[in-house]
Amino acid sequence: MNKISHPRREFLIRLSSVSAVLASGATLSACGDGNDPVVLFNYGVASGDPLTDRVMLWTHAAFELSAGDVPLTYQVATDNNFSNIVSTGSVVASGANNNTVKVDALGLAAGNEYFYRFVARGGHSSSVGKTRTLPASSVAEVKLAVFSCSSYAHGYFSVYEAAASSDAQYALHLGDYIYEYKDGEYPATPVVGRNVSPKTEIYSLADYRMRHAQQKSDPSLKTLHARMPMIAVWDDHEFTNDAYMTGAENHTEATEGTFAARKEAALQAYHEWMPIRTGTDKSVIYRSFNFGNLLSLHMLDTRIIGREKQLALTDLGSAAWLSTSRQLMGSTQTTWLATQMATSTAKWQVLGQQVVMAKTWIPASIQKKFDSYFRAPAPDTIGAIRTEVETYKSQYSAALTAGTIPVYLAGGNANAYLKGAPTDNPAIPYNMDAWDGYPVARETVLGAFVQAAAATPSVGKKLVVLSGDTHNAWHNNLTTLNGTKVGEEFATPSVSSPGWEEYFPTAFFPGTIKTLLESTTAVSNVQWTDTTRRGYLKMSFTPTQAKGEFIFIDSVSTKSYAIATPVAAETRTYAG
Ligand SMILES: [Fe+2]
Structure with missing residues (x-):
C-alpha cells in the first residue's frame, strides 16, 4: 500500500479549505501545492454491502x-x-483494476x-458520499429501494434519481445493471445521446x-450511489x-470465443466496478445481510453459479423439467440458503434475487396465441389473443360451476395443446427462464x-421474495405446486428497459392482459401487476408488515420526468 507523504496535520488543513466544495458534492479538480498531478474522479463514489461495523467504499481515480x-x-x-x-x-486505485478501488471501511x-x-495527494478529492451501516438487534423499520434492468440506450436513469431523493435507506440492485448489446441492437434506435x-x-x-x-458516468446513477449503499447481484x-x-x-x-473466457471478463469487470465485497472466488456472490432481528436479506445468484440450461416450452412435463436434480442455484448455494433461513433469528426472510419465483401460469390456449403473435410474420393478432382470453374466461367460469377445472399440469396434454391437438386446456408456464422452468x-x-x-x-418467520428481470411490476403469492401459500413476491419494474408495452399496443392494457394476469380464474398467483411503466419498488419492513410501494415515472426518453401520483392499488402489503 502506498502512503500519503504529507504529514497528517498539513493534510487535514488542506482538506478543510475545500470542505465547502466537497459538501456540495462537486468534484474538486485542482488544488494543493501545484506539484502534485491532478487526479480525476470521473465516476463518482459508491458504497455497498453494509454490515453492522463496516461498509465497502468504491471509487475510480x-x-x-x-x-x-x-x-x-x-x-x-x-x-x-x-x-x-x-x-x-x-x-x-490501481491500473490492474482499471483504476477502480474498493476498500472495506471498518470500525x-x-x-x-x-x-x-x-x-x-495534494488534496484532490472525490465527491462526498453518504452511506449507512446495518442496524443491530432492535430496529423498528427498514426501507429498501429495489431496482433492476437499467438499459443505457433505452433512456435516462431518472428512476435512480427519484429513489435518491426518497427516504429509502439502502439500495438493492437485482441485476441487468448493464447490458451487453451493440449500439442499435437494443433498442434499434437508442434515445438521443444514449448510444452505448x-x-x-x-x-x-x-x-x-x-x-x-x-454506466457509472450517468449523473442520475452517480447521485444514487452517492446517497445510499447498494447491495447488488x-x-x-x-x-x-x-x-x-x-x-x-x-x-x-464458434464465432465469439469460449463462454468461459467471456464469463471471466464479465466477472472481473463486475467486481472492479461494483461496490460489492469481493471474496477469493469472484463467481460466488450469494451472501446474507441481517438487519437486526427484523429481517435477514439473502442475496442469491440464480443465473451463473449453478443454473442448468433453460428448457423449451415443449419440454413441459418432461423428465428433464421435473427432474429432482435440476438446478437453478446449484446444490451448494441451495444448502447454504436453507442453513441461513434456519439459523436466522429475524422475522422477515427476504430473498433478493433475479427471476420471478411465483408460479405464473397461463392457459395453454392463450400461450399458443402469444407464441403465434411473436412469430414473424405473426399469424395471430392482438385481436385473436383478446378473443382467446375472453373465450377462456367464459369457458373457465362454466367449468368452475361444473367442477371440471384442470388444476395441475399434465405435460402430455400441454404439449398436445401446443402442437394443435388439444384434449383439455391446462395452465402452463410462459417463462422457462424463470423459476417456472425449474419447478423442483x-x-x-x-x-x-x-x-x-x-x-x-x-x-414467526415470513418469506418475502424480491425479483427483477421482467421489466414489469408484480405482486404475487408464492405457492407450492399443490397450491399451499408459503410467502409473497414483489418484483420491481425496470429502471429503463422496456416492459410489455414494447410488444403489445398500449390499448391492450390494462383491459386484456392485466385482467387475465390478475384474474384468479386464470393465473392464481398474480395479485397485481403493471406491465407498462418504469420505476422502482420501495420495500418497508416493520415487525407487523412488509409494504411494497411501486413508484413509477412518466418517461425515460426525456431528461425531465415526473413521479406518477401513486394510487392505492400500487401499495401492496403482506401482514407479518
Ligand atoms: Fe433486463
Whole structure:
C-alpha cells in the first residue's frame, strides 16, 4: 500500500479549505501545492454491502495527464465536513483494476449514517458520499429501494434519481445493471445521446470495463450511489442474454470465443466496478445481510453459479423439467440458503434475487396465441389473443360451476395443446427462464423456508421474495405446486428497459392482459401487476408488515420526468 507523504496535520488543513466544495458534492479538480498531478474522479463514489461495523467504499481515480496507480486516502466521518473521522486508511486505485478501488471501511457503529470520500495527494478529492451501516438487534423499520434492468440506450436513469431523493435507506440492485448489446441492437434506435460504448457487443475485459464505465458516468446513477449503499447481484446481461452456468442464448462459441473466457471478463469487470465485497472466488456472490432481528436479506445468484440450461416450452412435463436434480442455484448455494433461513433469528426472510419465483401460469390456449403473435410474420393478432382470453374466461367460469377445472399440469396434454391437438386446456408456464422452468428447485427452496419457520415458531418467520428481470411490476403469492401459500413476491419494474408495452399496443392494457394476469380464474398467483411503466419498488419492513410501494415515472426518453401520483392499488402489503 502506498502512503500519503504529507504529514497528517498539513493534510487535514488542506482538506478543510475545500470542505465547502466537497459538501456540495462537486468534484474538486485542482488544488494543493501545484506539484502534485491532478487526479480525476470521473465516476463518482459508491458504497455497498453494509454490515453492522463496516461498509465497502468504491471509487475510480486517474491522473489527468498520465496513466498509473493513484495513491489515495479514504475517510469516513460522522459529519460532511469531516471533522470527526472515524475510519481512514491508504488505498491505491490501481491500473490492474482499471483504476477502480474498493476498500472495506471498518470500525463503524451499527445503524449509523456516515459520510465518506477519497483524497489524493495534494488534496484532490472525490465527491462526498453518504452511506449507512446495518442496524443491530432492535430496529423498528427498514426501507429498501429495489431496482433492476437499467438499459443505457433505452433512456435516462431518472428512476435512480427519484429513489435518491426518497427516504429509502439502502439500495438493492437485482441485476441487468448493464447490458451487453451493440449500439442499435437494443433498442434499434437508442434515445438521443444514449448510444452505448463501446459500439460493439461486449466480449472482452476491455469491452466490459468500458460499458461499466459508461454506466457509472450517468449523473442520475452517480447521485444514487452517492446517497445510499447498494447491495447488488448480477443477472444475465452483466454477462450476456439468458446466460446459464456454461453458456447463454446470446453467445455462440464458434464465432465469439469460449463462454468461459467471456464469463471471466464479465466477472472481473463486475467486481472492479461494483461496490460489492469481493471474496477469493469472484463467481460466488450469494451472501446474507441481517438487519437486526427484523429481517435477514439473502442475496442469491440464480443465473451463473449453478443454473442448468433453460428448457423449451415443449419440454413441459418432461423428465428433464421435473427432474429432482435440476438446478437453478446449484446444490451448494441451495444448502447454504436453507442453513441461513434456519439459523436466522429475524422475522422477515427476504430473498433478493433475479427471476420471478411465483408460479405464473397461463392457459395453454392463450400461450399458443402469444407464441403465434411473436412469430414473424405473426399469424395471430392482438385481436385473436383478446378473443382467446375472453373465450377462456367464459369457458373457465362454466367449468368452475361444473367442477371440471384442470388444476395441475399434465405435460402430455400441454404439449398436445401446443402442437394443435388439444384434449383439455391446462395452465402452463410462459417463462422457462424463470423459476417456472425449474419447478423442483423452487419446491426445494419453499420447503426449506417452511422447515426453517416450523423449527423456530416463536420468531414467526415470513418469506418475502424480491425479483427483477421482467421489466414489469408484480405482486404475487408464492405457492407450492399443490397450491399451499408459503410467502409473497414483489418484483420491481425496470429502471429503463422496456416492459410489455414494447410488444403489445398500449390499448391492450390494462383491459386484456392485466385482467387475465390478475384474474384468479386464470393465473392464481398474480395479485397485481403493471406491465407498462418504469420505476422502482420501495420495500418497508416493520415487525407487523412488509409494504411494497411501486413508484413509477412518466418517461425515460426525456431528461425531465415526473413521479406518477401513486394510487392505492400500487401499495401492496403482506401482514407479518
Ligand atoms: Fe433486463
